[in-house]
Amino acid sequence: MTHEMPKLPYANNALEPVISQQTIEFHYGKHLQAYVNNLNNLIPGTKFEDKNLAEIISEAPDGPIFNNAGQVLNHTLYFLQFRPNPSRKEPAGKLAEAINRDFISFDNLKKELNDAAVGLFGSGWAWLAADKDGKLTITKEPNGSNPIRHGLKPILCIDVWEHAYYLDYQNRRPDHVKAIWDIIDWEVVEKRY
Ligand code: MN
Numbered sequence: 001m002t003h004e005m006p007k008l009p010y011a012n013n014a015l016e017p018v019i020s021q022q023t024i025e026f027h028y029g030k031h032l033q034a035y036v037n038n039l040n041n042l043i044p045g046t047k048f049e050d051k052n053l054a055e056i057i058s059e060a061p062d063g064p065i066f067n068n069a070g071q072v073l074n075h076t077l078y079f080l081q082f083r084p085n086p087s088r089k090e091p092a093g094k095l096a097e098a099i100n101r102d103f104i105s106f107d108n109l110k111k112e113l114n115d116a117a118v119g120l121f122g123s124g125w126a127w128l129a130a131d132k133d134g135k136l137t138i139t140k141e142p143n144g145s146n147p148i149r150h151g152l153k154p155i156l157c158i159d160v161w162e163h164a165y166y167l168d169y170q171n172r173r174p175d176h177v178k179a180i181w182d183i184i185d186w187e188v189v190e191k192r193y
Contacts, residue, residue, distance in 0.1 A: 001050050003039050003069075005032065006076040014084040018179045020168045028079055031163050035071040035144075042068060057148045070144035074125055077192075078157050083185035091186045095155075095193040102136040109136075110181060116140050117158040117177045128156040130193060155192045156184070 008028065013021035042065050043049040048056050053076075056069035090106050091099060103109040109128070117126035120140045127139045129147035136155070139147050147154045158177055165176035 001043075001052070003036055003053070003072055005036055006080055008079060010082070010084055015082055015183050017168075018183050019082075023165070023167045026167065027159075027163055028075070032072070032075040032079070035068050035075065038064070039068040039072055054148050057146050067144040070146050070149075073148075073154075074144060074146055074157060074159070077154055078159050081156060081185055081188055082183045083188075084183065086183065086185055088186060089181065089184075091190060093190055095186075095190045098130075098134060098136050098193065112138055113156075113158065114174070114177050117160050118174045120160050123161040126158045126160065127154055129154050134193070153192070156189050 008024075012024045012028075015024065019027075043056075046065065048060060048065055048069075051059070053069050053073040056065060057073060060066035060069065090096070096106070099106055099109050103112060113126055113128060116138050120126060120142075122142070124140060124142045124145070127141060127147050128136060129139055129152035130136055131152055137152065139150070139152065141147065141149070158180055160173060160177070165173060169176040
């Protein structure tokens with residue numbers, strides 16, 4: 001199976017000022033493209049060559065195939081969860097109910113996910129994820145990992161590798177993390193729950 005780049009549902013400059021055109025051009029156009037290319041070069045002749053990303057992330061040993069498959073899925077979920085000027089700035093329906101049940105309020109979820117993203121040492125991802133019963137949890141994943149590695153379903157993510165924000169925010173990771181909430185496409189995120 002050849003893994004493909006996700007197609008962005010917005011223009012490269014459409015997420016400004018939260019994420020600049022230059023960051024999209026490097027982060028999506030260079031970094032993600034490299035992960036896709038690496039994965040496609042690594043899997044031929046291995047038992048992973050016909051597996052989907054979730055299967056590879058669940059089954060591959062730590063190493064280059066796991067790292068690159070993780071980063072392809074992570075960035076696909078990341079880039080597809082955004083839209084410019086979303087019509088609403090908070091979740092609705094079943095996801096909203098689960099957030100209120102498991103995190104008291106949406107404001108408190110934002111605070112806890114931001115704290116996880118800001119507090120993650122080095123490169124990695126902060127995730128909102130769900131277990132098989134629908135209970136929501138926050139995980140901090142190092143490097144290219146994903147909640148699927150622990151049997152959880154990924155719902156929403158914040159990329160805190162420096163390549164995600166350094167051109168726009170330099171060392172100000174907390175400012176970047178706070179701004180991300182303005183461009184979340186809740187209709188996309190709700191469907192993942
Ligand atoms: Mn990234």
